[in-house]
Amino acid sequence: MTSVETVKKSEAKFEPKIIIFACNWCSYAGLDLAGTSRLSYPPNVKVIRTMCSGRIDASFVLEAFQKGADAVMIAGCHFGDCHYMEGNYRTQRRYSMLKRMLNEFGIEEDRLRLEWISGAEGTKAKEVITEMVEVVRKLGPLVIAEEL
Amino acid sequence: MADNEEPRIGVYVCHCGTNIAGVVDVKAVAEFAKQLPNVALSVDYVFMCSAPGQEMIQNDIKKHNLNRIVVAACSPRMHEPTFQAAILQVGLNQFLFEMANIREHCSWVHPTEPEVATQKSKELVRMAVAKARLLEPIELEDAPVVARVLVIGGGVAGLTAASDAASAGHAVTLVESSPTLGGNAARVGKLAHSEQTGADVAVQLIRKVVSNENIQIFTDSDITEFTGSIGNYTATITTRPRHVSGACTSCDKCVDVCPIEAPNEYEYGLNTRKAIFKPYDGAHPAYYVIDVETCDKCGKCVEVCEVNAIDLKEEAMNVEIKFGTTIVASGFDAYLPYDGEYGFKKSSKVITLNQLERLLDDKGPTNGKLVMNGKTPETVTFISCVGSMEPPSEDRDTVPYCSRMCCSAAFKSMLQIKDKNPDTHIFGLFKDIRTYARRDERMYEEASKEEILFIRWTNESRPTVKTEKDSVAVTVFDAMLQEDLLIPTDLLVLCVGMRPTANADELSEMLKLCKGADGFIQEAHAKLRPVETPTAGILVAGAAQAPRDIIESTTSGSAAASKAIMPLIAGKVKLEALQAIVDEDVCGGCGICEPVCPYGAISYKDRDEGSRLAEVNSSLCIGCGTCVAACPSGALQQRGFTDLQIEAMIQSM
Numbered sequence: 001m002t003s004v005e006t007v008k009k010s011e012a013k014f015e016p017k018i019i020i021f022a023c024n025w026c027s028y029a030g031l032d033l034a035g036t037s038r039l040s041y042p043p044n045v046k047v048i049r050t051m052c053s054g055r056i057d058a059s060f061v062l063e064a065f066q067k068g069a070d071a072v073m074i075a076g077c078h079f080g081d082c083h084y085m086e087g088n089y090r091t092q093r094r095y096s097m098l099k100r101m102l103n104e105f106g107i108e109e110d111r112l113r114l115e116w117i118s119g120a121e122g123t124k125a126k127e128v129i130t131e132m133v134e135v136v137r138k139l140g141p142l143v144i145a146e147e148l
Numbered sequence: 149m150a151d152n153e154e155p156r157i158g159v160y161v162c163h164c165g166t167n168i169a170g171v172v173d174v175k176a177v178a179e180f181a182k183q184l185p186n187v188a189l190s191v192d193y194v195f196m197c198s199a200p201g202q203e204m205i206q207n208d209i210k211k212h213n214l215n216r217i218v219v220a221a222c223s224p225r226m227h228e229p230t231f232q233a234a235i236l237q238v239g240l241n242q243f244l245f246e247m248a249n250i251r252e253h254c255s256w257v258h259p260t261e262p263e264v265a266t267q268k269s270k271e272l273v274r275m276a277v278a279k280a281r282l283l284e285p286i287e288l289e290d291a292p293v294v295a296r297v298l299v300i301g302g303g304v305a306g307l308t309a310a311s312d313a314a315s316a317g318h319a320v321t322l323v324e325s326s327p328t329l330g331g332n333a334a335r336v337g338k339l340a341h342s343e344q345t346g347a348d349v350a351v352q353l354i355r356k357v358v359s360n361e362n363i364q365i366f367t368d369s370d371i372t373e374f375t376g377s378i379g380n381y382t383a384t385i386t387t388r389p390r391h392v393s394g395a396c397t398s399c400d401k402c403v404d405v406c407p408i409e410a411p412n413e414y415e416y417g418l419n420t421r422k423a424i425f426k427p428y429d430g431a432h433p434a435y436y437v438i439d440v441e442t443c444d445k446c447g448k449c450v451e452v453c454e455v456n457a458i459d460l461k462e463e464a465m466n467v468e469i470k471f472g473t474t475i476v477a478s479g480f481d482a483y484l485p486y487d488g489e490y491g492f493k494k495s496s497k498v499i500t501l502n503q504l505e506r507l508l509d510d511k512g513p514t515n516g517k518l519v520m521n522g523k524t525p526e527t528v529t530f531i532s533c534v535g536s537m538e539p540p541s542e543d544r545d546t547v548p549y550c551s552r553m554c555c556s557a558a559f560k561s562m563l564q565i566k567d568k569n570p571d572t573h574i575f576g577l578f579k580d581i582r583t584y585a586r587r588d589e590r591m592y593e594e595a596s597k598e599e600i601l602f603i604r605w606t607n608e609s610r611p612t613v614k615t616e617k618d619s620v621a622v623t624v625f626d627a628m629l630q631e632d633l634l635i636p637t638d639l640l641v642l643c644v645g646m647r648p649t650a651n652a653d654e655l656s657e658m659l660k661l662c663k664g665a666d667g668f669i670q671e672a673h674a675k676l677r678p679v680e681t682p683t684a685g686i687l688v689a690g691a692a693q694a695p696r697d698i699i700e701s702t703t704s705g706s707a708a709a710s711k712a713i714m715p716l717i718a719g720k721v722k723l724e725a726l727q728a729i730v731d732e733d734v735c736g737g738c739g740i741c742e743p744v745c746p747y748g749a750i751s752y753k754d755r756d757e758g759s760r761l762a763e764v765n766s767s768l769c770i771g772c773g774t775c776v777a778a779c780p781s782g783a784l785q786q787r788g789f790t791d792l793q794i795e796a797m798i799q800s801m
Contacts, residue, residue: 032223035252055773084772
């Protein structure tokens with residue numbers, strides 16, 4: 001199957017595959033704003049939208065790694081800005097739990113990132129994506145141990 | 149569409165003029181989509197959101213018997229509702245629709261990499277198709293609406309809102325926390341560009357509200373419990389004991405005998421009042437009230453009252469009401485400088501702008517005469533932005549925002565002083581001058597003609613104030629002259645801004661409202677939904693939302709009233725579509741989901757075999773899906789965002 005990654009790989013350089021889970025109200029809007037503002041960032045990311053970052057099941061993140069993502073970003077509203085009041089506090093807890101789990105699995109913790117991005121923070125969206133792609137590019141492809 | 153019908157997906161790739169097609173090879177994307185599972189049709193078109201674009205989808209649904217639609221175009225936040233309405237028009241459930249965002253998330257952010265952007269677009273379409281295959285129709289449920297509006301706050305915004313909603317024929321309950329209606333506006337004295345005072349305006353509104361039989365009024369009352377959702381809210385109103393009944397004739401005998409004096413909050417502490425008092429002329433209710441904080445229940449007032457209007461044993465009362473919508477108009481608190489801030493409380497010659505407005509009011513404590521300790525001040529100095537326009541620091545409780553009305557209020561007061569005592573020397577020490585409102589700039593011009601001196605200072609060189617027994621001296625570094633100026637002054641006025649009310653946190657917690665970084669209540673959308681909160685059926689008006697003047701407060705009060713009565717006129721509301729649902733066969737009643745829900749939408753019911761089962765209240769669930777992610781067994785699912793749907797996207801990334 002051809003993909004962004006294989007197209008880029010033809011240039012003999014590792015191009016990470018990154019999934020962003022973003023909530024509808026703040027972070028997805030912030031990602032939209034990056035586009036509306038014509039800010040460029042590396043094409044390695046693909047966004048999956050949920051209504052609230054609180055919907056992002058820990059198993060989604062693990063599944064993304066299992067299905068070939070080299071990194072995952074969870075994006076939600078800043079504390080106090082959550083459209084559903086406190087969904088992002090749950091997100092924060094699940095993220096902390098996931099960090100510990102990834103450690104157990106031998107997956108580098110830099111492969112999972114949590115970012116609060118408001119609907120006005122198009123620039124932040126661009127910056128965190130650009131930075132994450134750089135970090136994961138240095139880490140190289142994700143290798144999951146066979147027994148997992 | 150029958151549930152078991154095989155998906156037949158139509159994929160539409162939009163050029164968006166050149167916005168997408170200028171970068172992405174849209175024909176290649178459409179071609180790619182043709183070979184994806186269950187795709188019956190895949191085309192590209194110049195503007196999918198145009199009328200011909202929408203008609204194309206509608207015709208294809210009929211002609212090709214399509215039962216799922218995927219549009220690869222802009223953000224779903226932009227045009228999802230457009231396409232959903234279009235497919236619904238031809239009888240296809242609007243939730244059998246999915247968008248791939250190949251504009252904001254692709255062509256616009258990868259303009260220099262067309263090849264990669266095309267590949268990414270294909271993948272985004274592949275993910276959208278994977279989800280679309282598993283979409284299920286969602287039928288929107290209707291819920292009835294209780295025909296009553298609750299208005300919280302009896303200031304000018306709340307009074308206007310209550311009056312407008314009631315004038316349209318709807319029942320209104322108005323709840324005010326203090327002993328009288330009228331709010332802060334009733335105390336601002338003579339208004340700018342008007343012969344009226346704030347109290348005149350408040351009393352006019354109060355009369356309208358009191359004479360409208362559709363309005364039920366509670367003063368001295370707070371909302372102590374609040375539950376429900378749009379169309380069907382329930383609240384408990386707790387009324388503190390007033391200890392004086394409507395039989396009171398305002399004869400004043402009780403005031404004469406009352407031995408207790410307390411600072412008069414209606415005059416910002418400029419004079420005192422008794423423990424039994426009437427807030428101000430024109431207050432409503434028009435009878436006395438006993439302040440329980442200061443009253444020692446000596447009973448002297450009871451003895452002299454000829455109509456037996458006083459009952460010192462009266463207790464708090466709770467009333468439960470049901471209503472369809474709520475308007476939060478809980479107002480603001482004026483910032484109170486801390487002791488010693490620019491000499492505040494160190495000298496009686498240092499007062500706030502609110503206090504000055506009372507001194508200049510004909511009905512104020514000095515009947516409008518500007519007199520300090522028996523003398524008319526020859527020099528009056530104003531310091532602007534006290535507590536405002538400065539990020540907070542460890543030792544200063546400042547706020548970074550501008551309260552917008554203080555500059556104009558200062559100019560209004562300066563001109564009033566000049567009008568009363570033309571020889572007064574006035575200095576205005578300003579951080580910035582913002583007379584932004586209509587006609588207000590004229591006051592600035594007038595003040596300049598009156599030889600009022602303006603000196604600019606900055607946060608780096610704040611004015612300093614030295615207070616001695618009989619004198620106040622202000623030193624300010626003039627940013628223009630680059631020199632320190634010493635101004636001995638007879639009266640120093642601190643222009644203070646507006647802050648969220650002391651109980652704002654409690655109220656927003658109870659009503660589950662969002663607050664901005666400034667602590668004021670946040671609207672759903674600053675431009676498109678300026679008086680709505682993100683919670684359906686809860687509106688916001690007046691200075692509860694941001695610093696506001698009277699004009700802006702009454703305007704937003706009217707706007708909120710019209711929004712509040714819309715569901716009442718419709719008589720029914722549509723419930724959230726993307727709700728959580730429980731698979732009864734899987735749920736073990738473990739109890740994890742219930743505390744996760746911020747809306748209290750989940751409860752448990754007993755099952756026959758002694759176990760229990762989670763239940764989602766469809767009128768409370770607003771579709772965040774947080775409980776779904778918490779459910780360990782997968783029994784909870786969110787409509788439109790099921791585990792399987794999201795996993796299908798992950799698997800095809």
